[in-house]
Amino acid sequence: MLWRYIFFRVLMLIPVSFSISVVIFMIVHLLPGDPIDNLIRVGSSPDDRAALITKYGLDQPLAIQYLRWIGAMFQGDFGEAIVLRRPVADLIAQNLPYSLALGGLAFAFSSIVGIILGTISATTRSKIVEQFMRGFILLGSTVPGFWLALLMILFFAVQLQWFPVSGAGGWSALVLPVLTIGFGGVALVARVTRVALLDVKREDFVMLLHAKGLPSYKILFGHLMPHALLPVVTILALRIGWILGGAVTVEFVFGRPGLGSLLIRALGQRDYPVVQGCLLMLALAVMLGTLIGDVAQAAMDPRIREAKT
Amino acid sequence: MSSMTGIAARWMAGYRGTPVSRAFGSWLGKIAGGFLVLLVLTAIFAPWITPFDYAAQDLTNGNAPPGWPHLLGTDQFGRDVLSRVIYGARTSLSVSATAIAISITAGMTLGAAAGYFGGFFERAVMTVVDLTWSFPDILIALIFVAIIGPGLTSTTFAIAIAYLAQFTRLTRAQIVRLKRETFIEATINLGAKPHHILLKHLLPNAIAPVIVVGMLAIGDGIVLEATLGFFGLGAQPPTPSWGAMMSSGTAQLFLSPWVIIFPGVVVAVTVIAVNLFGDELIRALDIRDRIRGS
């Protein structure tokens, strides 16, 4: 049963998350510096500092600190941000929708456009179209996001004034960031789609489909695409981490909140609970992505379904 | 029984000479490869071909537009942009290439060990690797630089770590695939010791795709270095790197766009060339199947 498989896979996430939480905790505490310096201000005394360190338990042995954190985590308590002064869960809840909107749309954009472009470049008989697609696909992954973002703003927001320069209000503000991030993703998806399509085109059964007299479009959409989508889905599912945390630079340039920005800000301020919370969230999302990918594969491919259940 | 077809197809695709010379065979390969060779030469001979000292400031002549004698203009300190772009090739290429070299070495070791020994070790390694692979590379790099401090060395290692997973996965996939090949069994049957199998058969056969993917990753490395530069990490001033230049105060985009447009264009062109040439290499080596899925 597929459900049974999913259930056990989810169950398996628990021990894995535990080991990951240890790693994350270690990494966070390896960072030089501490959050306290971000709290104290001119006028406070050195004793105030010491008091703060005690208040946040930073003088405790790491093991104790970890156990406290994970213990609270276990009860659904993400802890309280030291510098940002809010419950970590609140901070994540505030930023997550932005990340999901931007990442989700960029994801959808790059999947749809990527699949379309990949399909065109794999099926076209025109060398020119193919090379053009290839160039376009290449271009997407060759410039850093912040750079592309600035150019996009200059052209579409300042010159043409089609979209607002920055902000997160309304759909129009999403267009440019989505395009910026999506552009890089398009390259990846198109590449994978293209290769996968070219591969399945060589399979024996495709020849037999032609021999049955099926028209090309039926073969493409009814048979080739489902095969080509298998690897695309896996790759996309594994990219869930990117959706949530990969948009840092773009968020920065477009002045959007988001999980990535939150993480970077907290990292800069050594706001341990926030960094830990965000990283654990990301790790969970990534594992969930893997899971979704596996389940999607199993759902799409009866052979895998059988092997796994 | 169709292997004849394969051989014939390869012959027809000009399957002659070394892979590199074959990659140079097509006109795209010639252009991309030629550009890369030129770029590497530029980076090597940078001190002799830069018209100005890349660090020499002339505060009275800041933000001068392209013209004579500063062909690509000057930045806010009056430094020659052309000289900095040329020197930047040195930094960006060497950081990226070194990072990828480290990443390949470590990744191959890990991946080969995981693929060869299998079992719990493999599962543990691959769990970690898959997890980091799915993490945005910029986050991995940022966290790593935050831990060991800024500078070219740490940037190099950060990039290496960000791409480690990719090479580990790829190598492991190669090894696992090769392990099933008959010639491995045949060699075991000759009485070969494990290290012979690993060093004389598995690794040499696994290396080509890893190198080619590594070559493609150099492009990604350049972009990642630039992005780290955006966060003020990476090459320390006044050492120029393309990334650092592109992000040297985005204010420059309006005041003196040439300061960040030119390095940006060079990055884009380089990465495109790397990708095109990498694709040609893949074609020349006929390893598309082996690269896929990682």
Add this chain to the structure above:
Amino acid sequence: MTNLLEVRNLSKQFKSPGGPFRKARAMHAVNDVSFDLPKGRVVGVVGESGCGKSTLARLILRLIEPTDGTLRFDGEDLRAKSPAQMRKLRANMQMVFQDPYSAIDPRYTISRAVMEPFVVQDRKPASKPEEEVAALLRMVGLDPGLASSFPHQISGGQKQRVGIARALALRPQLLVLDEPTASLDVSVQAQIISLLEQLRDDLGLTYLFISHDLSLVRYFCDEILVMYLGRVVEALPDTDLPARHPYTATLMDSTFAPDPKLRRIITPLEGEVPSPFDLPPGCAFADRCPRAAAICRTETPVLSSDGGHAVACHNPI
């Protein structure tokens, strides 16, 4: 006549790994196989795809560990050998593989591939390396000029000859041939078979010859073991003997004669080969057997020589 190889009750189970998601399943790839391989003889093993022929070959060479049973090679208990001793012993027992296309490392030249046995066994060839390579290539009927070629530059038949040269480099006593011609054209198959015949005569080799082609086995071998789903169902001490097991009979019936005048009506077998994972009780062939009786579905027949050569059937022909 001494036995070079004695196989007793050899079994191999492959376990599909269980996990939280599914039950572990065991599959008997080779089940209670016993036979002798006398020195200088050619024993053939026939059976359909998946019946465990290759697994048997690997077990004999200890490329995989048996689940059960004993193996004596030249009087010595193979299963008692340490990995290091085993590595030494491998020089005496070699194998030629089914798929010549992947049997040589694509990065090795022919001469390096042929010299590898010496490197691996840390032995010095009798003569200078180049001469040794030339001699070995000549022995298998290849032009020594091919020594510097890479595998992809030569044909399948040539590759298979290189495989044989490699296997013979250390002068083994036993050569296990796992469908050495299955992926080759008939004309090349004929070349290889005649080469093998000649080598056996010249070098006094002992062969275990595995094939799914009954006519080839009958042509080439002295004795035949017929396998069905991991078990030996019939052991024909002479290739001309008529079949006693219904499965062997079907196998013989299914082989066409290359002569349009010998056309006959084929009575095809009905039924499917059962899955090796959940074998029904009794004789594995019972479902397809025209002679099956009730006992066949309850009791597994054992190999017995009552009334002729050894056969595992409740109701032999």
Add this chain to the structure above:
Amino acid sequence: QEATIAFASGELGATSYNPVTSSNLNSATSLIYDRLVEQDADQSYHPHLATSWEESADGMSWTFKLKEGVTFHDGTEFNAQSVADWIPDFADTENAFLVAAIDAVEVVDNLTVKFVMSRPEPNLLYNLASSFMGIPGAAAYDEMGDNFGVTGAVGTGPFKLDRFDIGLETVLVRNDDYAWASDLSENQGAAHLAQVTFREIPDQSTAFLELKTGGVDILLGVPTDFLQILKAESNVAVIQMPGTGINYMPINVTAPPFDDIKVRQATGLAINQEAIVASIYNGVGAPAHNFLISSLPEADVDPALDVRHDLDKANALLKDAGWIMDSDGVRVKDGTRLSVKLFTQNGTEFTSLTQVVQAQLADIGMEAIITVFDSSTIRDEYKENRHQLAVRGYDWNNSDILDWFFSGKRLGYPNVSMWTDAEGQRLNDVAMEESKNSEERIANFKAYHEYILSQHLFVPIYQPTTNIAYNTNKVNVPDPIRGTRFRAQTVLDITVAE
């Protein structure tokens, strides 16, 4: 009747408008809450919710008369009890130090409140004028608990919190009842603007483009790099407020060769403040020659102690100290090259400045190797005493910053100079603890400041201005802006352009 304002980049990331518990507040806070007193750019104090105040001669008590008729956004009255309820809220917060000297708050009558001090605190008014001492409505404060300042906020200020999207924007709407502005504003009634939106835009060029395209009307804290471009925009005006901080280069006195005071002095003389202001700051802002902003009386030190560019003297000093110029332009002593670490933290303003400093140090034969750290790591470097020179800045318009950066009790960080010295400590103690009133305090801090200057512990470089740009087609912003920062008093006076 609306305006959109973009925060300065230093103000980003506030997660709450709770002035009592927050450690990070932005300009919008000052629109929600009023303070007892206000401070003007000349550092003088002005009445606001307190109409007058009186300090006892021994400094052990302060009495404030409060303005009448002030109400909180929730309609409750502001009176002495509001103050008495508010001060204790600071206990156990990170901001407790602001009221640490207040022993008790006594309600004298409805509009008179008295602070009983545990020690004299001449700096009390400064603290009371800070954003952290905007006064929240006690009832709402207790009722909302942790959510105060996030989901809602109640103060007496000219604007009410309407919506707060953390990290994105804050929408404030006019408090129509407002009639108690300080004398720093022209407009004594309710604000002209019905609504003000504050936006967080981390990237400065994006913020600039927003101003250009009308996405924001006012840009706070425009980096100096942008001034030139802004001047080219016809519809943009820029107002420069005197800044409240100094960019400087601390010298680690424990790290050779800077344990030699001559080398330290020479380093200071190498820096050409005027050239820096002219080149990378386009002449905006002022050179800094000592540690305090020039509007503070303590900055007015003996001119001989000011640090000014003098290459000849610097070279002479180095030669004196045994550092001889080598052929490659770097000085050498006993086979050691004069090569030093120059740290700074990320942020373009520092990296540019550091690169010029590096070039200027080269002029005296000192090779400086730059490393750019993030702010947390660089503090760790300081604490681990791994630094030599650093380029940094502070933003603080009070002379107690001297204690902060040079007290022997804070070695490493904030005392980046790693300086500790008996005389210095004595002067510090006098300035910090023995000043009974502001005159004494000024004199004591000036003496401390002069002593610090004599030790060559740092190199002053630049006094930035705070630049505020606005779209002249949209709004009129009073010029000059009064107060130390862009705050409620200015927003009250902003009108919408026709």
Add this chain to the structure above:
Amino acid sequence: MLEVRDLEVAFGPVAPLSGVSFSLEKGETLGIVGESGSGKSLTAMSVMGLLPLSGGRITAGSIMFDGQDLTNLPEPAYRKLRGGRLGLITQNPMTSLDPLQKIGPQVDAVARLHLGMNASEARARTVEILGTLRIPEPGTICNRYPHQMSGGMKQRIVIAMALAADPDVLVADEPTTALDVTVQAQIIRLLDDLVKERDLSLVLITHDMSVVAQTCDKVVVMYAGRAIEHGPVEAIFDAPQHPYTQALIGCIPKGLSDDEHLTGIPGTVPNVLNYPKGCPFHPRCTQAKEICATDVPAFVQHGNGQAACHFPGAPQ
């Protein structure tokens, strides 16, 4: 029914197939034999009009099917023929079915496409055909996925697809090579029955001379992209004219007597890129003379068959 004349196929500059001719009447089975790479599959692909898939092109010759030349038939019309009047059975049943789709829809597609049936009619037809192919429980089989079935079963499904639209000509490209002998026997028997029952014309491509001997009426022997001999099956086996045919027959172990010896054919099959001049077989031919190296031999009539040899019938 089907007549192929002087067929030549090229991939870019190389021509792996040239001078292939044969004809096929209704109800006849034609065997095409030859070793790997001799161009058997290319011939099949040419007939099916599937060459463009792999980038090949017919450069000369004609393929007459029912009076119409297929070589210049437009694609839409060809599509009607394929799966309709021309059925194809491919070599490897393991990979010939779409692994992601259930069996039912894959077979249904043919009837829906060529017979214009709706879903339920098509399914009924599928079940009926599966039944005639002696597949047990055809109804449940329709809901199975390919990987759940054995190779022999899959090959029957492929045959069912080829038969669904009642074709006139069936092209079977090595239909049994990947199968076990017992299964091979079943499939061959099945094809044989079908030809008889439905009066089909069958092109049976194989490299196994025994299969040809068992089933075919006529045989074409191919070598290095050329048809070098063709004729009635008895003639080919009794009195092979071309030295290659003779040698090929000599390579098959009869398995019955001990005194025969296999020798094989010395040398190797030439590669498309170095097809020899003249008679393609001359470098390996024991009878080769000078002329064989220079001139391509023309077909020489012998009985009902023809052989392309300068010295036909000479004993090896």
